[in-house]
Amino acid sequence: MSVQxxxxxxxxxxxxxxxxxxxxxxxxxxxxxxxxxxxxVFASPPKIIPDPFTLQNYQDLxxxxxxAQYLLNSTxxxxxxxxxxxxxxxxxxxxxxKLRFPGRDLIFFLFLLTLMVPFQVNLIPLKSIMVSLHxxxxxxxxxxxxxxxAPGAIQVFGIFLMRQFLLGIPDEILxxxxxxxxxxxxxxxxxxxxxxAPGMATLAIFTFIGAWNDFLWPLIVTSSDSVRTLPVxxxxxxxxxxxxxxxTMAGTVVTVVPLLIVFxxxxxxxxxxxxxxxxxxxx
Amino acid sequence: xxxxLRAGVPGYVLIAPAVLVTVVFFLVPMVVSGYWSLTKxxxxxxxxxxxxxxxxxxxxxxxxxxxxxxxxxxxxxxxAIGPLLGLATALLLNNQLRLRGFLRSAYFLPTMVSLVAVxxxxxxxxxxDGLINxxxxxxxxxxxxxxxxxxxxxxxxxxxxxxxxxxxxxxVFLAALQAIPRVxxxxxRVDGAGPWALxxxxxxxxxxxxxVFVYIIxxxxxxxxxxxMFVMTQGGPLNSTRTVVxxxxxxxxxxxxxxxxxxxxxxxxxxxxxxxxxxxxxxxx
Numbered sequence: 151m152s153v154q155x156x157x158x159x160x161x162x163x164x165x166x167x168x169x170x171x172x173x174x175x176x177x178x179x180x181x182x183x184x185x186x187x188x189x190x191v192f193a194s195p196p197k198i199i200p201d202p203f204t205l206q207n208y209q210d211l212x213x214x215x216x217x218a219q220y221l222l223n224s225t226x227x228x229x230x231x232x233x234x235x236x237x238x239x240x241x242x243x244x245x246x247x248k249l250r251f252p253g254r255d256l257i258f259f260l261f262l263l264t265l266m267v268p269f270q271v272n273l274i275p276l277k278s279i280m281v282s283l284h285x286x287x288x289x290x291x292x293x294x295x296x297x298x299x300a301p302g303a304i305q306v307f308g309i310f311l312m313r314q315f316l317l318g319i320p321d322e323i324l325x326x327x328x329x330x331x332x333x334x335x336x337x338x339x340x341x342x343x344x345x346x347a348p349g350m351a352t353l354a355i356f357t358f359i360g361a362w363n364d365f366l367w368p369l370i371v372t373s374s375d376s377v378r379t380l381p382v383x384x385x386x387x388x389x390x391x392x393x394x395x396x397x398t399m400a401g402t403v404v405t406v407v408p409l410l411i412v413f414x415x416x417x418x419x420x421x422x423x424x425x426x427x428x429x430x431x432x433x
Numbered sequence: 434x435x436x437x438l439r440a441g442v443p444g445y446v447l448i449a450p451a452v453l454v455t456v457v458f459f460l461v462p463m464v465v466s467g468y469w470s471l472t473k474x475x476x477x478x479x480x481x482x483x484x485x486x487x488x489x490x491x492x493x494x495x496x497x498x499x500x501x502x503x504x505x506x507x508x509x510x511x512x513a514i515g516p517l518l519g520l521a522t523a524l525l526l527n528n529q530l531r532l533r534g535f536l537r538s539a540y541f542l543p544t545m546v547s548l549v550a551v552x553x554x555x556x557x558x559x560x561x562d563g564l565i566n567x568x569x570x571x572x573x574x575x576x577x578x579x580x581x582x583x584x585x586x587x588x589x590x591x592x593x594x595x596x597x598x599x600x601x602x603x604x605v606f607l608a609a610l611q612a613i614p615r616v617x618x619x620x621x622r623v624d625g626a627g628p629w630a631l632x633x634x635x636x637x638x639x640x641x642x643x644x645v646f647v648y649i650i651x652x653x654x655x656x657x658x659x660x661x662m663f664v665m666t667q668g669g670p671l672n673s674t675r676t677v678v679x680x681x682x683x684x685x686x687x688x689x690x691x692x693x694x695x696x697x698x699x700x701x702x703x704x705x706x707x708x709x710x711x712x713x714x715x716x717x718x
Contacts, residue, residue, distance in 0.1 A: 170539040242451040251441025272462035334443035363547035388553040
């Protein structure tokens with residue numbers, strides 16, 4: 151390689167590493183601050199490594215602030231939304247991809263149209279519906295897990311994604327099962343779900359990120375800490391201007407870390423899943 | 434017909450839960466919202482039909498118009514910088530590199546994280562005695578109250594949003610670059626094309642569908658910006674970071690349900706027109 155080419159190679163590396171530093175540094179600073187006592191948060195010059203090191207901020211989250219409850223709520227809400235979408239979304243996608251019934255394509259088209267509508271359009275009446283449901287029973291409607299979960303329980307995007315995936319399953323496999331006398335339920339359980347597992351994993355990841363990070367709807371539909379999720383709790387804490395930033399950074403860490411753990415385990419699948427459908431095969 | 438319907442039963446049963454959820458929690462609210470936008474309604478007394486008065490009132494509502502202007506500013510600057518930064522990073526990463534997996538993950542990291550968490554972190558960084566001013570001070574530059582000054586608050590939020598979002602564009606462009614067949618480049622090189630000609634005549638056409646995708650998703654998403662403003666600025670100072678959705682939620686919490694619904698439908702109309710125009714101009718030819 152020529153001297154010029156090598157220099158260009160190093161220049162590229164330097165640029166990418168500086169950029170990566172700018173991406174990672176705010177996360178590091180958050181983590182570092184979460185272990186500092188209040189007096190050190192704005193120390194000058196900034197303390198890059200917490201010294202003294204304290205877990206007081208995390209204790210505050212657990213004792214003075216309801217973050218343990220938020221974490222539990224986020225876990226319940228996210229797990230339920232992921233489970234419902236994977237099962238019912240795949241079932242609906244199978245019907246749209248492989249079964250024949252009058253009105254199928256029209257209904258699917260109407261489903262796709264809903265993807266064009268921003269959520270804020272439905273927000274206000276949706277809140278009213280939830281308030282009314284809550285008057286029927288204290289377990290449903292506004293300020294309940296049900297209220298947070300229901301609108302996202304079976305998302306059209308997931309159905310669309312799974313339909314694309316299931317179209318790739320050869321009809322012959324399904325036909326031969328039908329000839330053997332298998333019912334549609336049996337086919338769904340024993341053939342479609344196992345074959346669709348990689349697609350379902352992608353759907354689960356998508357839904358997981360969306361549900362874990364969702365903010366606007368959980369903010370609007372909840373009014374008590376007993377059901378609020380982490381982003382809502384964190385936003386309400388960070389919004390106040392007289393904050394203890396150590397606590398707030400610890401709250402940020404608790405909000406971000408569960409997602410990061412899942413990301414580190416499933417890294418490749420995450421990135422492939424998020425880019426799925428966005429890139430057409432140019433070959 | 435009877436027989437076709439009966440044969441269709443499994444299909445109907447399988448889609449029934451999805452249809453139920455979509456009708457009750459999507460279709461009904463959407464229609465109701467459209468009706469409410471034509472009424473005066475405070476959530477307590479029954480809606481009172483007033484025709485298009487809410488829409489007319491929006492035209493002379495200074496705060497709404499300011500919110501719209503801020504949103505357009507946010508979208509234009511975010512979309513002018515974010516995707517370009519993503520493409521540049523993807524081009525740099527699209528080589529045999531050591532550490533490529535690590536670098537790709539570093540750029541991708543903020544995209545996955547909740548916007549609320551990112552906004553919280555950046556609000557902390559932008560504090561008067563926060564890290565950004567400390568770094569500026571290290572280089573002998575003056576600090577600034579970024580989020581408290583009406584001229585810098587919106588740009589500061591835009592910087593945060595670009596930082597959070599361009600990793601997604603990086604990853605999408607990177608995947609698209611790798612899908613462009615090597616032989617195209619080789620053929621062009623044989624014909625004597627230089628680096629710029631390769632980019633102009635092979636890379637860019639190969640990226641075309643991806644560019645359309647990135648802009649449609651990006652514009653729709655950034656038009657709905659809310660979370661950052663909720664955490665970092667509460668729409669202030671002096672409404673300088675108030676967005677359309679912020680205005681909508683604010684009118685909603687002040688129980689102007691009809692008026693807020695009209696804002697929602699204006700948002701829907703803007704997004705529908707923008708998506709249509711983009712597909713028309715930049716879609717497949």
